[in-house]
């Protein structure tokens with residue numbers, strides 16, 4: 001109850017940020033919220049199952065593209081609904097194709113699928129519509145985008161909270177620990193994974209859709225940039241993918257760090273990112289906070305024994 | 307009344323036939339030992355019954371319905387539970403959550419307050435009272451086996467498959483383990499018991515099925531089967547026959 005009250009107070013306080021913040025801090029706020037949503041949604045599925053998905057940006061980009069294509073045709077709220085549906089359908093297809101894979105094969109497949117989606121969109125634009133880039137003109141100010149993302153973040157955290165307390169969340173953890181045991185206990189593995197994967201992907205799609213108007217000009221290389229997928233993994237793993245607020249707490253400092261790095265070391269940025277990715281995936285798969293926890297419990301256990 | 311029936315069940319791994327035309331029935335309420343030297347196909351037989359491995363040939367039926375075409379989750383929902391020869395705990399879950407995982411995904415799920423009470427009772431049954439909040443990966447090997455049994459019992463199975471559950475216990479623990487399985491038998495659970503500990507087999511099983519190199523070589527009352535020269539030969543090797 002206490003935590004819920006605190007979360008609501010924080011939410012209300014954050015809603016007032018655009019009233020005080022100038023354009024630059026507001027832009028940072030939008031970036032943080034956007035990555036906070038992506039990292040939280042990513043961890044909802046990948047935290048308990050330990051399936052490292054690199055498909056984040058495929059859904060993010062599909063959301064953005066849906067808005068770019070439909071903004072002139074449909075009312076904005078309806079565009080978001082269509083984006084969510086597109087995300088859902090692609091998630092079901094990708095999920096059915098990949099969720100039987102395990103470990104590194106899943107990582108590679110999701111990465112490859114992202115490239116495939118990008119190539120398909122590019123192909124379609126070049127050969128069918130004969131335009132590569134698109135302009136997005138929507139009467140949305142940055143603060144509107146900020147508020148939408150804040151609402152999406154709140155919804156995402158609420159869903160993540162519910163998942164953690166529900167049977168499906170437990171099912172996902174059991175599958176992550178041992179799929180053989182899971183199936184022998186009666187867990188419907190494919191259905192469970194597909195459900196959570198889809199929820200997670202629809203949220204990612206909406207994150208892309210909501211942020212589309214920020215760019216004004218959209219093309220596949222911008223909205224399907226694989227760096228985004230890697231960044232999200234780093235954020236979630238660093239913050240702790242099995243904690244409710246872990247991915248969000250990872251997103252804040254890392255987003256600021258990467259903003260600074262990309263501004264100051266544009267040439268070395270990718271190398272730094274790659275090294276960080278490898279280090280985190282191999283060294284701290286449960287997150288820095290969890291590593292701190294286990295160190296703490298080890299120290300206290302020793303203290304008790306001695 | 308027949309609960310489980312295997313008819314001509316065969317499992318081939320490439321060129322190796324691990325189980326070859328295995329046929330036997332289990333009556334409801336029976337405790338039957340499945341014996342045989344290492345590599346004779348006992349675990350593979352259990353794996354086919356629980357749905358972990360598909361059969362290469364033959365059929366398995368539970369209460370008359372074919373289950374050998376179903377996956378493990380559907381077979382679990384029909385009342386089959388098991389333990390594994392090499393204990394499979396869910397290491398990132400607590401002891402209580404390991405049991406909860408079995409309650410939560412039953413055909414009629416048990417969840418929330420009702421589950422808490424059940425977890426307490428199940429853990430107490432296997433000698434792990436009050437250990438629900440402990441991380442599963444902090445348990446000793448013996449306690450992991452106990453936890454795995456509590457998890458199997460949580461599904462209220464009609465048929466329980468135990469794969470060398472008593473292996474590695476010291477004499478005191480073995481006594482307790484035999485008593486525990488006896489109490490399950492008294493509750494009416496049908497048990498198929500893969501076991502090398504002969505004292506336990508004699509104490510628990512009225513009947514035994516013996517396999518050698520994938521084939522059934524004996525099936526009958528425990529005392530007769532254990533005195534069968536072919537069984538002794540299979541166990542001890544040709545020299546001792």
Ligand SMILES: Nc1ncnc2c1ncn2[C@@H]1O[C@H](COP(=O)(O)OP(=O)(O)O)[C@@H](O)[C@H]1O
Pocket residue numbers: 319322324342343344345346347348349350351
């Ligand atoms: N998954 C598998 N793949 C290939 N061979 C296997 C597999 N499982 C078991 N076997 C082989 O099948 C035979 C029977 O093994 P198993 O059923 O484990 O015997 P037991 O439990 O009686 O000791 C052994 O030769 C074993 O090597």
Ligand SMILES: [Mg+2]
Pocket residue numbers: 348349350391469
């Ligand atoms: Mg075996």
